[in-house]
Amino acid sequence: MQPKKRKKQATATLRELFVAWFKIGLFTFGGGYAMLPLIEREVIDKKGWTDKEEILSIYALAQSVPGVIAVNTSIILGNRLAGVRGAVVAAAGVMAPSLLVIMAIASYFDYIMKSVYVLQAFSGIRAAVVGLVAAAAVRIALASLKDKPAYAIALTAFVLSAFTEIHAIVIILGGALAGFLVYYFGAKGRAED
Secondary structure, eight states: OOOOOOOOOOOOOOOHHHHHHHHHHSSSSSSGGGGGGHHOOOOOOOOOOOOHHHHHHHHHHSSSSSHHHHHHHHHHHHHHHHHHHHHHHHHHHHHHHHHHHHHHHHHHHHHHHOHHHHHHHHHHHHHHHHHHHHHHHHHHHHHHOSHHHHHHHHHHHHHHHOOOOHHHHHHHHHHHHHHHHHHHHHHHHHHOO
């Protein structure tokens, strides 16, 4: 049985935003793409603040500007739900756990880095993060790649990113230009038929 589709929520309180993003920041290790499954569970499944289609657009925008994807995502969604104050509160919520943990680690850094148990735990965490990032990549690909041009652009971006020194922003801008050209001329060709 498929879960009932929730209607996208138009607003949220500042408290709701802070708590939800604090939980995302607190329970996610590895940052960035490893956070995407938890973000989706919290903001789509639990809160109904957005849907799959919009979250993909938010991710695309969050990746195309400087900064951490989770913080950028929290700012974009927080702004949509509660204006500038919502953006600030959501960003503070997602950053607060990391700041608290970093301050605690800094106090005991020498002891922590000498602990065999901590080092073993971190090797397990790194392996789990690889799985989370891979799962997020597959979910985004399945939701985003709808036709042959999209697959071609994605494959080209992957090859350029993995096997060249071309900067990511150049690849993103190239993808934007390719998408515009392919879909503009494709739509224009269909209109002329």
